[in-house]
């Protein structure tokens with residue numbers, strides 16, 4: 001009514017499809033929102049306005065528009081929208097992933113990048129990674145038949161991450177219900193929660209999501225409290241410290257330099273557990289899938305590793321920078337299969353004009369990285385897996401080039417990128433170097449199903465099954 005009767009605004013809103021009263025554009029999205037949003041953007045342009053319930057949303061679908069949001073106006077768009085899942089599970093959005101932009105978030109991010117995710121800290125855990133990967137290789141060596149490679153990779157990634165964060169394996173935490181809490185949290189967080197888009201209807205919790213979230217947050221808190229208490233009882237040398245030890249010693253010494261209590265420690269632990277596990281394993285799973293679908297690329301990569309490492313030894317982290325083709329394979333995999341196709345929604349902290357369009361304060365911004373990375377105007381033959389496209393190319397994926405942004409960019413870009421690149425390259429190199437791989441039942445490579453399942457992390461719809469044949473001389 002206000003729009004109809006009130007004075008016409010001179011401000012130009014981003015173009016978009018006609019929405020339904022109150023509901024907005026929910027009905028236009030199906031189970032693959034990144035694909036649906038691309039289809040809409042083809043009609044309405046790279047800066048498109050839509051609405052989810054009461055939340056104005058801008059969808060960005062070109063490198064230049066992404067650069068405007070994540071670089072030129074990064075200071076305006078560096079916040080995150082309110083989100084009930086994060087409110088309950090993320091200790092009232094005190095965590096890094098969903099925390100609103102501000103002094104607290106800046107301090108917390110600095111603390112994480114310097115104390116937990118620095119290259120020094122990553123190197124510190126190198127022996128642990130080698131030991132865990134060697135264990136997995138040992139198990140795969142015994143296999144005579146097809147193995148569930150997706151599950152193996154997921155367990156390995158979870159174990160390495162949990163050992164780093166709190167000194168115990170993910171698989172060992174099954175008896176205290178940890179795995180099921182994490183997977184149910186991920187499942188609930190991926191659902192469209194009406195409470196996030198309809199403030200009044202949301203309070204009724206018609207979907208029952210918030211009730212389950214409250215329950216899960218209590219269970220999760222109980223588990224993390226147990227972990228914190230068990231750490232308090234053990235005295236450790238600096239060299240043996242996991243992330244919990246580091247955070248607790250900062251807490252005890254009061255050296256954080258900002259408000260930092262037990263709740264903040266728990267919120268960060270949650271981030272590292274959720275953001276660090278499924279992301280890396282999904283990237284490894286997609287890389288192995290593409291390699292099995294493209295035996296030529298697999299052979300070429302094996303040759304590269306053989307030339308650097310030889311058939312009498314395993315890959316170690318000092319080899320990684322010499323493996324240029326491996327890096328191209330990873331770039332190409334993350335271009336086609338970004339772990340977070342829509343990044344994580346950003347929010348504008350004030351009114352802003354972007355490319356002539358008015359974007360009001362508290363708009364949700366969705367960057368469709370998946371669509372940008374398959375744009376035929378940028379990428380010839382965009383749906384084809386072809387790592388050679390990166391030969392003689394200066395396109396990198398670390399957030400400086402908006403054509404390739406699997407880790408996002410700017411203030412909210414992924415702080416775990418260095419760790420992820422180390423883990424993913426090491427595990428893929430080791431799997432490719434140690435084994436030749438066959439698909440089960442004589443399946444032809446081109447027949448391997450590559451369907452995806454959209455979620456907090458977009459992984460394979462079906463587990464990757466394959467037969468390993470050991471090929472080293474040791």
Ligand code: HEM
Pocket residue numbers: 096097098109271272275276277279280283338339340343344345406407408409411412413414415416417419420421424
């Ligand atoms: C291949 C693996 C990974 C990929 C592709 C990936 C990708 C991303 C993306 C796209 C974002 C959102 C960027 C944005 O909103 O603009 C993000 C955020 C984040 N990632 Fe990663 N990530 C990976 C691994 C990791 C790891 C291993 C960790 C830590 C252990 C981590 C920690 C985080 C955190 C804490 C954030 C939130 C940052 C913030 O909001 O300030 N990620 N990641």
